[in-house]
Amino acid sequence: MDTPERNQIGTPKAKFEDSPVFNYINSLSPIKPVKSVHITQTFSSLSFASLPSVFTSPHVSSHKESRFLRRHNPSDPSKSESSLESGNKVSTNEDAAELCINSAELHEDCVPGDSIGEASVEPRNLKYDCGSPQCGATTRCGTEAGCESEVADLSAPLVPYVQKTTENGSSDDGAHLQNICQSEQRNELTGCDWESLISGASDLLIFDSPNGSEPFRGIMQNPLDSVTRFCNSLMPRLSQNETADEQNMLVLDTIVYGEQPETEDPSSQYGEASQPEDTELMQDHLNSCMVSSQIEKDDNKVEAPMQFNCKPGLNLHRGLRRRCLDFEMVGARRKSLDNVPNSSSSMLSQSDEKITTNDKQLVPMKPGGESSRCILPGIGLHLNALATTSKDYKTIKRENMAYGRQLSLPNLTASANSPTAGQGPGHESFSSASSDRDVDGTENGVQLLQDASQEPAFLANEEFNQNSPKKKRHVLPKFEQAGETESSCKRCNCKKSKCLKLYCECFAAGVYCIEPCSCQECFNKPIHEDTVLATRKQIESRNPLAFAPKVIRNADSVPEYGEESSKTPASARHKRGCNCKKSSCLKKYCECYQGGVGCSISCRCEGCKNTFGRKDGSFMLTETEADEEEAEACGKSVAENHQQKNEIQENEEQHQDSALPTTPLRLSRQLVSLPFSSKNKPPRSSVFSIGSSSGLYTSQKLGILCPETKFERHIQAVPEDEMPEILQGDGSPSTGIKTASPNGKRVCPPNREFAPSPGRRAGRKLILQSIPSFPSLTPQN
């Protein structure tokens, strides 16, 4: 924030010096500035209220004003543009700055109207920029190159950004450069605000632009209107509280988040015509992102995630983004909390509110509140979510809900500090959750992540089950993993355990009990954070893996199974194995069955007939076999058997998906356990990586784009197959073991769970790669 440059603010003259007007003014005695004043006013009546301001730092002042104007009148851009074009580039600066941002966003379609005063010229630039990953930077590059001195003066923080952009060296059009320079000045002006707000964000922005271009396309193209709407509604707030960076961040988050749903909505297909406004909105949005990113930077850790957040154009990404933002936000919050607890709390609450509102707007939740609660695991979900489309979007929202909820739990420890934690468990907004995570630092964050990870599987499941929460249980035996994942959707009915024992699914899942729960004397609520945490610790002390995912999914290549391999969750196994005696491992009493995994050597079950894989080694039964067995065991009609089969298959498929998510869960679990046990530090980094890391990014590209859930599945499935290699690459010991198992059964040491999981999915692959970097970030205790 503090940049020596500002001292130089006076230098901006250099910019103007070029202009005859300035020359003239300079020639004039200072006494006469009146004319200059006029001139300045002409530049932007708004911007230059007083001469001094102009001389000292006209850019800033003007910029702010212009900014306000725009925000107040998002639709006005045209006006401002016209005025700007008239001669007041300064006023346009905002646009230019925005353009930089927008360039990434708008890219393709956006170009036209937005290019502001220089629009005619800029379109090229924009496109050009678009072409380059650094698009956002590119615009600046040109301008910056020409106007570096000014830039430096205006904002030190920008300088780095500019430099980067210049390095990228896309400043192609000399002619454009001038225009660009002007625009840049604008940008600078705007940038000044940003700088003041964001100081460090510039870097992030750069990154954003490249990634953002693609992701935003979708957003920009279709959802722009919705976005704009949303932005418009939000804009006033923003304008009101420029100083309140936090709010901006929140708004952004909400916006982003909100965008997803709308974008997803096919109905919300807006012609490019709307883009200009949208672009502006987007710009504002971006700006806000920038701000948020800056803030985060201030916080230190979260920068990367923010970038992604801004970037993600995909719905999924957005969802992720949102989370990321939340995390970051949280981190920022923490800092803010540390510094100014009150403000932070307020922010959190606001953010939460906004988020909730966004959710509402974005995706009308299904009537069943449960769904919302249910799932959405954090990271794992992200991946899944990424893959998912509009449907997924819903799920994502759910995730958020659940996630918040889950977060609340883990957060509690950390969050205890934050007032937000006290907020309702159900809605403890992401922000709160994220904040909690951040607060806790590694530990809580980990837990939260775990939860999130758990949920991913669930998401998929839920999609199937959405209709009835119960169905989830009934229909989806598999996902206990999810269950761990499952936890997301869990509703308990505890009467005596006070929801403080593993008997309680909610507690076991690391989630607070919510409305849907019909538990009695429940202590598994944010109000009782201390109790919950203490209990958890106690349980973990007894069994460090108590909160770890029960089902471990191995990334077995599974040639064993042959064709069915794809179906079979064979790779997955229950952590401890079951002990069934009467259910023949054909009912959900059996955790293996419930988790959609086959029984393994570790199982002590009797008369195992687990359709997912018998203890004796017969892995997945063929469908017919499974049916037969089921028929025998259950005495059900053939039709029922088929249904079961189908369910199983679905489960398997889901399972794969879930499995992928499960891995994250496992990770998350570790994470969870970590906080308490402090054993393994969860790859919190992995979590982050998922959310923010480039890996995520790639994953997004890969899977997120896919509109169809099937697509997602495919993607996930494919990754799994691939994953083994990846896992191997990771060097996870588990892989070898898995494959080694003769029967195809896999004995998975609990430890393995964590390691392999991340890599299993294609998205994860990337994640894994990215992960390495993160570890440093995450303090492993």
Place this chain on the structure above:
DNA sequence: GAGTTTGAAACT
């Protein structure tokens, strides 16, 4: 919705 069955979790 009430009651039964089941097996995990907790306890000794």
Place this chain on the structure above:
DNA sequence: CAGTTTCAAACTC
């Protein structure tokens, strides 16, 4: 570590 008890989910009616 094994046996028993407690518990709540899963299941049945």
